Amino acid sequence: MPTIRPTPSIRSGRWDCRPPASVARPAPVTPAAPLEVRLGVAGDEGSRGFELTVRDSGPGIPAESRTRIFEQGFSTKDPVQTAGAGRGFGLALVNQAVLRLGGTLDVGSHHAGGARFTVRLPLPEGARP
Secondary structure: OOOOOOOOEEEOOEEEOOOOOOOOOOOOOOOOOOEEEEEEEEOOOOOOEEEEEEEEOOOOOOHHHOOOOOOOOOOOOOOOOOOOOOOOOHHHHHHHHHHHOOOEEEEEEOOOOOEEEEEEEEOOOOOOO
């Protein structure tokens, strides 16, 4: 599994690991914090779908924040360290898109540390894995 640094984004259907120049990026949580991205087909014959898992090596999501992590405007980031407005929208927008596609978005922790997000989307009608 390749390691991607910094957090990747998708532009024009390809991976682009450079943030836009206009976006202030916080310092990595750990030096060269690895990011793991996995995509596959999961489920049994009657309910197969895509599964995308993204895991980082940061501090993870505190258990008390996991019930609110997908609320618009909620952020676990320190507002002093990450000066500026606009925090707490990314996961809310991702969750909204996933729900519109009939999928689920789960958050958890990895046994080696860091946060783990798993998106599950149903295969389109008539699609074969």
